[in-house]
Amino acid sequence: MNEPYDLVIENGTIWSPTASYRADIAVRDGRIAAIGGPFEAASERVDAKGLEVLPGIWHVHVHFREPGHTYKEDFQTGSAAAAAGGVTFCIDMTNNTPHPTTLEHFEEKKAMVAPKAHIDYALYGGGLYPRTVEALAKAGAIGIKIFNTRHIKEVYPYISELGVLDHGILYELYEATRDMGLVASVHHDDPEWCKRLTFRDYIDKGRNDAMAYHESFAKGYMYGHGMVAGLAASLYYAGVAGVRLHVLHLGVMPPGANEMVRHAKFDLGQDVTAELELGTLFMTREQMEKVGPYTYNWGYAPEHGWKAIETGVADFIVLEHAPHTCDDVEPGWKDMFSVPLGMTGAQEFVPLMLNAVNEGRLTLHQVARLAAEQPARTFGIYPRKGVIQVGADADFTIVDMGRQTEFRHEDVLSRSAHTSWVGMRAKGGATHGIVRGKTVMRDGKVVGAPGYGRFTPGTAARQ
């Protein structure tokens, strides 16, 4: 007779990108050992009756601010927030101090965050020096993140230092990333355009309060046409270099970006993927006016985002988590161009996404694809993660489609201590977050210990 399983999830409905079915899941040694059941002997049982069992949700765009800016967030608080919302895997960005752009700093970051993570994670290597890409890749970078940007007022030194504005260097990063077989994930921009126009029409005119900023966003100044122009050049270079390009911030960029990605992907057959920022679908004008500098984007034209999902232009969905403290951003009510910009999203991602399912804008099949399978495939972690399948890691986000949430500052686990979505409500939320067979969240409470989350290296480190 078999020894007992470590965990059995029973009575739930399992969801894949194309199907849903009733089955129990048995876990042993952190992996899915069996699907089917009933499975009798188990050290732990989760009753998922009436619940939906999704593959563990990926959040691929978090800034956990470590090292260097841990007064805003650190890997413990950030991963706790993500876990609390139902996320089981995240990919952390690179604008730290120091930035993980060399082997030494990447290894330091790996060591530093290892004891803190509540959920599994991967780390981008910082794309700044073409010659360090190989070492970063072999040390386990999941991809190479490139900030093809610089803040218009240099108020984020930790972004501007990372800015790769020289397209020669950008291209060499593409070559080096291609040689490692990784994805180059790019925040595109043409910051001189943005800077010149924004100063001319807003800042120099004294129009710098939060509402002026948000108007400039809706008009294509901040995070606007400059990003699309940067994308235009980058798509061409990526095609010449033959690198796999991953386009960040779809939805944030004006819709011309969607057409560019569509043209490259479907007309020209280029190997390009894109992630859609859900904030630009969910953040209402009312909420934007309420929170002002606590968000950097809002949904002034959400229909383009929904269409990007429908047409396959968007390969995955995210809710960017780029936290700052209240002290950081509060002055933004008066001068938003001089404060660091961001928003919270780690804890709110899953409930807001499920709320959209309840509103009929998404299906749980799409959630399983756009927030689990596709990112796992793009980053080469599939089918180790991203799917409910025997042998895969036992990562699950179990959700109750009737669960009600109101976002409140007091519930926030992020060190930033606020939520950009305060006061908004979501129907649908996670009841369990399970990572490699261990429950790390139950009913919104983080129950695991920091350090449980495991570093997941990219493909170049595994060859």
Next chain:
Amino acid sequence: MNEPYDLVIENGTIWSPTASYRADIAVRDGRIAAIGGPFEAASERVDAKGLEVLPGIWHVHVHFREPGHTYKEDFQTGSAAAAAGGVTFCIDMTNNTPHPTTLEHFEEKKAMVAPKAHIDYALYGGGLYPRTVEALAKAGAIGIKIFNTRHIKEVYPYISELGVLDHGILYELYEATRDMGLVASVHHDDPEWCKRLTFRDYIDKGRNDAMAYHESFAKGYMYGHGMVAGLAASLYYAGVAGVRLHVLHLGVMPPGANEMVRHAKFDLGQDVTAELELGTLFMTREQMEKVGPYTYNWGYAPEHGWKAIETGVADFIVLEHAPHTCDDVEPGWKDMFSVPLGMTGAQEFVPLMLNAVNEGRLTLHQVARLAAEQPARTFGIYPRKGVIQVGADADFTIVDMGRQTEFRHEDVLSRSAHTSWVGMRAKGGATHGIVRGKTVMRDGKVVGAPGYGRFTPGTAARQ
């Protein structure tokens, strides 16, 4: 303690359209009860060590000739041939005597074939009378097959009688099929074009031997431009009616058809699918010259077919099985326009497809998608079939990628007693065919009994 499983498949590698993984499969009551293992207690065990476990392969284009033409084939011999090759599910066509175009004849056919099938099957309803479509759908037709054609010399009365040449009736069939939510699967044609041109340039000039016929095929006369013109009109009507159109014989038609399907599907967003006839990729000129009237198509331009797979124009792959006896076709060496046209494919489908995998033209992921998941989804049988997933029917095609086959007449189970592929070799073949947990084929031998195969009704009968 659980009772023993009915069947356990152990030590194999499971394939899906996107992943492969090692796991055992436990079956109870004909369904997949569990995936994972090891599963101890089982009435039967299959050791799949070194083998690949695919979802049961669908063959969606067979003519088992029953009722009416059982001297060529019947459901027992046909389904045995399919089973022998590794097929576990088939969809039978409608050019019978009588044709299953009315409820009475459809029910007669259902009753007649039920005791004979070795594998599970579905039956097309014959699309001839718009008013009978509802009854056919409710009686379980998997879709409505429409012969928008007529043989140029009327030598197939059983096709010509079914010919829907009047586009008004065709359109009404589309309306009726749309109302039932089924797929209209159409053999498109414009037979008057074909007839006029073929007579003019071949038959009337005395150029009617097998090689002349095959030249006329390569030039777009037989199964040529007329089919594409018929498709052109049909795509438009299907769009107006809002029916789901399934295009048969992609690959047989000149490549203009591929562009039409692409334009409708991707530029116009029409709900259209297409099945690619692999014969036009695999049948070499040498083989065609050898077998002459024992094939009606050959691969004079196979690159268009491979491209249709690569670009998503083809949704599934088939190897048409349309058998005739040697007596039927042997006179075709001298006058191929006067004999019934067809070829064999039920038994050869899986090995020829796997041979293409070994040659690097296909992957097993694509096989799982194009010959299992996609047809199951299109016909609404997914995820009951078409996938290896708990709760799904325990249908498997287990293959040995190193298995060698030479096609020989003496191995043929079809009543037609010959193979169009005689003398050709394939590397890769099925070792087990399992239908709802029961092994129906082992090492090319049919081991099940006729009548085991079960009728699978379409979606309209299940609502």
Next chain:
Amino acid sequence: MNEPYDLVIENGTIWSPTASYRADIAVRDGRIAAIGGPFEAASERVDAKGLEVLPGIWHVHVHFREPGHTYKEDFQTGSAAAAAGGVTFCIDMTNNTPHPTTLEHFEEKKAMVAPKAHIDYALYGGGLYPRTVEALAKAGAIGIKIFNTRHIKEVYPYISELGVLDHGILYELYEATRDMGLVASVHHDDPEWCKRLTFRDYIDKGRNDAMAYHESFAKGYMYGHGMVAGLAASLYYAGVAGVRLHVLHLGVMPPGANEMVRHAKFDLGQDVTAELELGTLFMTREQMEKVGPYTYNWGYAPEHGWKAIETGVADFIVLEHAPHTCDDVEPGWKDMFSVPLGMTGAQEFVPLMLNAVNEGRLTLHQVARLAAEQPARTFGIYPRKGVIQVGADADFTIVDMGRQTEFRHEDVLSRSAHTSWVGMRAKGGATHGIVRGKTVMRDGKVVGAPGYGRFTPGTAARQ
């Protein structure tokens, strides 16, 4: 010193598709002898001060009903009506009794109409017998007109007899027309579709009055989807045959036709042209309700027509002239499916087109292109006609953009004795129609004699 010119047109503004300029025009021997001036000696002078001098306007879609139906119209009355409106060149259709489908009947028609024409003209050869195309072409047919249609109730025997429904024959006509280098101009249809659906949903339900007919038109029954489906097949065959296809009745067909022509022309690079029926832009619902059976089309979705002009899908513009007597159509108020369908347009074409210029929907440059240069180029008569250029025929339509017209039955010169546009007004009209240097119309009055108009053979007769 030069001898006097036959005619000088002075003080006007000359229009081309790309430019307008002030210059006088001198004519000698029917051709433009000089442009510039002032030209002193002239037998006749036309003062075009304040007027616009256009190249002589082509009307390429007239049914002058001769021979066989001269109680509706004949070449004298028809060409007089066209001349009165400002047209200087017309192309006559082929549904006569007998039809000009053989050399004998084509020559008979040529001889019969020669003494009657007020303006220059060309004659389509009737495309019915592939073997007669060569003779028709060499006898001077401007193109081959093919009725790929049949009237649903056979009430036009003279159309149904001409119907080429067999696509094999259609294709052979394309081959024969291609060999002659002519254009195949096709009224596409799939009349069985139209017949079946129209009977089912209108006629058999007793919904056969004029308003029901016009509803059926707007819904795509009459002159609807069947035409587009016919076009779909024809475009494919024309591409295979390599014939130059000219698509008739754009605008009458539902807008799917526009996309098909666009795709063939611009995506696939096929040699295809199309003429846009302006009636579907100009005939208001109010006018349609007023005249009922005196029009067969109306502008239920005119924006598609304007877009066809803007995007280059339409190569020329027409206002079909297909007259019937009041006795013919008056019963149509009660049963419009049983009367011959048509409308008047020869006399109204120019003023309605100029009215659109005054409304800002067209420019005179476009008029010069779409109603003169392009048809002349397509039919191979350019630069003999279609342009104001030295050496070209001295054909001019001189217009006063301020001229006011109200269409009245009493002004009609057509034997049909009515106008479909009765009561409507147009701003902008022709003051002079000049053909080969001779004024045939002045201020709406025909001043020339029948028989002056000259037969213009197509390219195959001129080689």
Next chain:
Amino acid sequence: MNEPYDLVIENGTIWSPTASYRADIAVRDGRIAAIGGPFEAASERVDAKGLEVLPGIWHVHVHFREPGHTYKEDFQTGSAAAAAGGVTFCIDMTNNTPHPTTLEHFEEKKAMVAPKAHIDYALYGGGLYPRTVEALAKAGAIGIKIFNTRHIKEVYPYISELGVLDHGILYELYEATRDMGLVASVHHDDPEWCKRLTFRDYIDKGRNDAMAYHESFAKGYMYGHGMVAGLAASLYYAGVAGVRLHVLHLGVMPPGANEMVRHAKFDLGQDVTAELELGTLFMTREQMEKVGPYTYNWGYAPEHGWKAIETGVADFIVLEHAPHTCDDVEPGWKDMFSVPLGMTGAQEFVPLMLNAVNEGRLTLHQVARLAAEQPARTFGIYPRKGVIQVGADADFTIVDMGRQTEFRHEDVLSRSAHTSWVGMRAKGGATHGIVRGKTVMRDGKVVGAPGYGRFTPGTAARQ
């Protein structure tokens, strides 16, 4: 009786983009007074028997180096060279010392070149300061030329100073140009890309001789992918700004540029034009190897250029004239990255273009369109120039299609004293260049006086 004409051109064949016809042309007061003839009284007669009379050919891409670099070329020598070849109108570029980027310098240049021009001309305003664009436009700039580039080794200070690399400024130049209704003509680039890659793979490796340079050109380094990436961003900004963008150096850029222009123009409907550099079609590898640093481009893939003409991607054709002295470029044999790059084309343009007509690659209709009508229309000078039409300037290039030319240094009128095409032969050449009725070239000899050529202001100065 009329007074005599100033000039009559008789017995020739006149060519337009769509037609050719026999007619004489009478000129009075510099304009075409009449077309037709025979015209008796004339002060001067040109017998064009056997010759083709084209609209005066435009050369829209000349660098006449004045002011500042007149040791290479000046307006007298440059315009004489152009005149000698058959050009009657040219547009001069802006990389001078000082550059015509301010009203003061633009007026200085106007004054300086006025006494020197042999043919009519227009001057680009130098796009560098958004605030000066209005003044330049009102002073008569034909368009705004923008160097979105900088030489990789700064060896052209007069280019690098003009470089608008900041996309914010580029965009503001687009806004200002749009407000004036002019065309922004842009040499696109992304010079940092070019610099980095070229240094890395060529210069730093000591691969800097002429053949290495030309290899780097064929590989997309020099004048390569950087230009296309610059174009990508610029097309987007131009669309946002709503400016009319004119793309320079099509053909020089790798073919990805052609697809970008096609997509913008035909898929997105953007107002963009492009000029094709014929050097990349005509300069053979053999000639390139022979002249080395005397050319900066060569035709390594000419088929893309021909296709750009055929598909309408190219709106006009040029043969860039960017002369340097032999002393300037001779060191380039050893280090071509350190010498100024250019080639000669003013004098060779017409014969090389006509040679292509004789070879069947172009028609004289296309020459009339691509080298006369289209540039005149794009720059708003049509129909004053660009067409043979009454009222237009009497500019003609009369050509003998049988005339033979061998390009020899000793025939060169350019101060640069050499031709990049030395030793090559052309069949077809100009016999007369006539500007506003005055013959400025006869049989390759310049017969007019400097200063005759007249400044042609752009549209903003004429409103």
